[in-house]
Amino acid sequence: MTMWTHSRSSGQRGAEGDRTGGASGDAMTDATGTDAHVQADTRDPVSWFEPGVAVPPIPLRRNGVAAVASADDAGETQSRPGEEDAPSPDGESGAHAVAGTEAEPERTLDVQPPNTTGLDGEALRESLALVEDHLDAVGVDFYAQLFTIAPESRELFGAGMAVQRSRLVGALVSIVGSADDRDTLVPYLEGLGRDHRKFGVIDQHYAPVGTALVLAIRRALGDQWTPRFESAWIEAYDRIAAIMVGAARRDAVISPPWWDAEVVYHRRILDDLAIMQVRPHTDYPYRPGQYTYLTTPRRPKIWRAYSMASAPRDDGLLEFHVRTVGAGWVSSALVWRTEPGDILHLGAPQGHDVATPRSEHDLLCITGGTGIAPVLATLQELEQRQDGRRVHVFYAGRDRDHLYALPHLESIGVRYRRLTVVPVVSPDGPTDRSPDLMGNIVSAYGDWRKHRVYVAGPTTMVATSLERLREQGVPDEQIVVDDYGLW
């Protein structure tokens, strides 16, 4: 059965689908209904490091002996997971096969999953663990290095770098976490490579980024840096860049780097919430439940995710519901300073096809704030095709006013009789952000073990809802999540 879960880090293009190729009748597919998995071309001989800016030599240890002179280190450098220690096809590690019957009994139980990438994941993880408490500082140093080595790359980024830094660090942690697992790593990097087209990233940008990355990690490690770490990171970045660039090149054949879309309608329905409609200049195919990263000319080059609030329409218009997050960069510009005529850039659609016609399961939607937007899109489509499945929507807001979509839900409910909407506001008023409220209500309301579940909204609501659903025994495979962030 397909994993129907979703991490909000940059992922696959199109709705996530059953990539196992299984015959499950309700598997999710991508937006085009295809299930193709393109293998990355990792044979590209190009090195993705800046030719003119070599990574400087390894610093000497305190005693003046280069790190490589240590016998232990030299041994480590030669012993790579995936080589000597890789399990043989029958599940025994290579070391055990050599040791034969003399292997210690407990070691035979210690079967590691096979390394399917050939990267030195152990060294990558070990080095990252050494700087885990100051990863943000690594991010700061990385960008400082990058903008020194390649000042022209600064133009690709917007003004606020804090969110970007945390995304980069998050991506590094994910990459290193799955460095031994090709089936996880390659699709993730392919998605990231395709996504980078909309930022204006081209092949030539990869070399200085590799140099800056290795320099920043090396500087953070200081004299804990070893030759093995150096070769592990250089090789890993070469492969990462080759996969990202390969996916971007293939994507360039079939779709634009971004879509221009004109704002044709903008209305602030609450002080902090606006509804807007945009008209993409060219066809923008997507599925209800999906979202796009977009940027506005009022905050150039800063991209944020927003869910489509309408099902695909004949007139091509897309609707978005945006709530300001404090003085957040993009949301405040979209709510307070956007007008008809503004041209937004939209990235390719991402996320889940929540209204997939291939599912016969009833649907449970748990939403908070603008998390209702993708659910409205889903309901519109289910209504249009008179789908017939039962849908429960739990809809939380800080107060009754913030349940702005209730009239719309009520009118859909008149036509789609299988819809049940449960509005949720705290009895203690808008300042009560008790995260347990939604989770408790959902679990008290019924048994959801046979439902498909879609959760969208603020992090705390998402986390407690997931906790309760798991306590109830709803399998992870039946749950998809769009975590909108902390607020």
Ligand SMILES: Cc1cc2nc3c(=O)[nH]c(=O)nc-3n(C[C@H](O)[C@H](O)[C@H](O)COP(=O)(O)OP(=O)(O)OC[C@H]3O[C@@H](n4cnc5c(N)ncnc54)[C@H](O)[C@@H]3O)c2cc1C
């Ligand atoms: C898949 C997905 C779909 C999304 N869909 C929608 C949608 O349809 N509609 C929508 O409105 N949003 C949606 N979001 C959230 C959206 O992407 C942005 O994160 C949000 O608009 C904030 O962006 P910003 O640039 O305004 O804020 P940023 O400048 O990024 O600042 C936000 C950061 O500051 C913190 N912060 C700022 N102000 C406050 C505050 N007052 N209280 C607490 N923390 C604060 C936040 O924790 C966050 O880290 C979605 C997010 C995801 C991941």
Ligand code: HEM
């Ligand atoms: C190891 C290679 C790389 C990794 C892991 C990486 C990671 C990321 C991640 C996770 C994001 C956030 C995107 C999202 O959430 O969809 C991002 C955005 C971005 N990346 Fe990269 N990236 C890499 C290479 C590059 C290169 C070579 C460039 C070109 C200089 C680049 C420029 C950008 C820009 C401009 C953004 C958007 C910033 C913003 O929204 O403010 N990245 N990157």
